[in-house]
Amino acid sequence: MIYLHLVWEYLKIGLFSFGGGYATLPFLYHLSEVYGWYSPKQLSDMIAVSSITPGPVGVNAATYTGFTTSGIIGAVLATSAVVFPSLICVILVAKLLNKFRENRCVQSAIYALKPAGCGLLTAVALNLFRENVNHIWAYILFGILILMSLKVKKEPLIYLGLSAFAGLVLGFFGIV
Amino acid sequence: MQVNFWNIYKTFFKIGTMLLGGGYVILPLLQSEIVDKNGWAKDEDIVEYYALSQSLPGIIAANISIFTGHKLMGIRGAVAALSGVIMPAFLAIVLIADILSELVEKHSVQSMFAGVAVGVVILVILTIKEMWNKSIVDKFTCMIFVLAFILASVKVSPVWIILSCVVIGIIYGAVNSKEVK
Numbered sequence: 001m002i003y004l005h006l007v008w009e010y011l012k013i014g015l016f017s018f019g020g021g022y023a024t025l026p027f028l029y030h031l032s033e034v035y036g037w038y039s040p041k042q043l044s045d046m047i048a049v050s051s052i053t054p055g056p057v058g059v060n061a062a063t064y065t066g067f068t069t070s071g072i073i074g075a076v077l078a079t080s081a082v083v084f085p086s087l088i089c090v091i092l093v094a095k096l097l098n099k100f101r102e103n104r105c106v107q108s109a110i111y112a113l114k115p116a117g118c119g120l121l122t123a124v125a126l127n128l129f130r131e132n133v134n135h136i137w138a139y140i141l142f143g144i145l146i147l148m149s150l151k152v153k154k155e156p157l158i159y160l161g162l163s164a165f166a167g168l169v170l171g172f173f174g175i176v
Numbered sequence: 177m178q179v180n181f182w183n184i185y186k187t188f189f190k191i192g193t194m195l196l197g198g199g200y201v202i203l204p205l206l207q208s209e210i211v212d213k214n215g216w217a218k219d220e221d222i223v224e225y226y227a228l229s230q231s232l233p234g235i236i237a238a239n240i241s242i243f244t245g246h247k248l249m250g251i252r253g254a255v256a257a258l259s260g261v262i263m264p265a266f267l268a269i270v271l272i273a274d275i276l277s278e279l280v281e282k283h284s285v286q287s288m289f290a291g292v293a294v295g296v297v298i299l300v301i302l303t304i305k306e307m308w309n310k311s312i313v314d315k316f317t318c319m320i321f322v323l324a325f326i327l328a329s330v331k332v333s334p335v336w337i338i339l340s341c342v343v344i345g346i347i348y349g350a351v352n353s354k355e356v357k
Contacts, residue, residue: 014233014234014235015233015234016233017233017234017235018230018231018232018233018333018334018335024235041277042276042277045276045277045280046276048280048286048289049272049276049279049280050198051196051197051198051289051292051293052196052197052285052288052289052292053196053265053268053269053272054192054193054194054195054196054264054265054268055192055195055199055237055261055262055264055265055266055268055269056195056198056199056202056235056236056237056238056265057198057199058199058235058238059235059237059238059262059265059266060265060268060269063265063266063269063270063273064269064273064276067269067270067273068273072270075266075269075270076266079262079265079266082234082235083234083235083238083258083262085233085234086232086233086234086235086238086239086242086258087242087254087255087258089232089233089234089239090228090229090232090234090239090242090243090246090254091242091246091251091254093228093232094242094243094246094247094254095246097228104349104350105346105349105350107349108345108346108348108349108350109342109345109346109349110224110345111317111345111349112316112317112320112341112342112344112345112346112348113224113227113228113338113341113342113345114220114223114224114227114307114310114311114317115311115312115317115318115320115321115324115341116227116320116321116323116324116337116338116341116342117223117224117226117227117230117307117311117324117338118223118304118307118308118311118312118321118324119320119321119322119323119324119325119328119337120227120230120324120325120328120334120337120338121200121203121226121300121303121304121307122304122321122325122328123324123325123328123329124200124300124328125297125300125301125304126329128200128293128296128297128300129297131293132290132293132294132296132297133294133297138290138294141291141294142294142297142298145294145295145298146298146301149298149302154204154207154208154299154302154306155208156194156201156204156205156208156299157194159295159298159299160194160196160197160201160292160295160296160299162295163291163292163293163294163295163296163298164196164288164291164292164295165291166291166294167287167288167289167290167291167292167294168284168287168288168291170287170290170291171283171284171286171287171288171290172284172287176286176287176290176291
């Protein structure tokens with residue numbers, strides 16, 4: 001029964017959370033109230049942890065709830081359920097897009113779609129900047145990394161590794 | 177690298193492993209692994225998938241991986257990319273589930289996270305720089321950019337932003353007889 005509930009709830013989250021990032025969070029809090037699969041405290045810990053573990057927070061949350069409520073099978077089921085609607089929707093849209101790519105309307109739509117995506121990401125960047133770069137040491141680290149990006153080729157791992165290391169060192173000296 | 181199921185899975189597994197600090201890093205990672213290193217797709221494709229992913233249900237990093245996988249090898253490619261990108265996330269959580277709460281309270285973990293959070297901002301900014309070059313090509317696209325940015329800043333749902341920009345694009349394309357790119 002718990003398996004069915006897990007699959008059902010995470011299918012719903014996969015199907016109804018639009019806009020990504022933290023759009024899944026309200027659903028997750030709702031689940032904690034309705035089923036008590038985890039406490040709100042556990043959820044906020046999970047969200048904190050998901051930023052240092054690989055993967056998007058929605059996937060992490062699904063795996064975590066599945067695992068804590070019903071072990072490894074629950075983890076597999078919940079994780080699969082949360083991404084399954086994506087798989088179906090995206091494949092459908094991708095197929096349609098391939099079929100009608102030469103169509104004039106589709107071309108104008110894509111022509112407008114790209115700058116819109118870029119605008120959305122810029123708003124995200126601004127939010128992330130406000131949330132994450134809010135301390136003197138963070139400004140300094142930010143400045144150093146930006147200067148570095150002028151010289152060094154963009155290799156995401158270098159930036160993630162360096163910033164994690166900087167955080168550790170600053171933490172060690174009690175600055176963070 | 178040759179495009180086959182296993183190579184797609186491996187590449188996305190690698191991307192999934194580096195997907196720290198939320199799903200946004202998926203864009204710079206795709207640009208680095210898929211566009212630069214393997215030449216499997218163009219920057220323009222990634223920008224397009226990102227915009228589309230925003231307006232479809234589900235987790236964006238998953239959506240954009242499915243789009244990319246589907247472009248490479250149809251449905252099998254989509255499954256390879258999706259399973260590859262979520263596998264590291266799955267394994268990591270299963271491994272640390274029991275010690276999760278203690279882990280969060282560890283000071284070193286918190287400070288590492290604070291550091292990574294700054295790195296994520298840099299990566300997203302660098303990605304915007306590249307997206308800008310590929311997507312803002314004239315006055316009209318610049319206007320769409322500003323519109324999307326403002327609407328997103330006042331917390332309009334991305335779904336509506338993308339849909340309205342698409343409608344504006346189609347109208348603009350119909351009114352202007354000149355070829356759009």
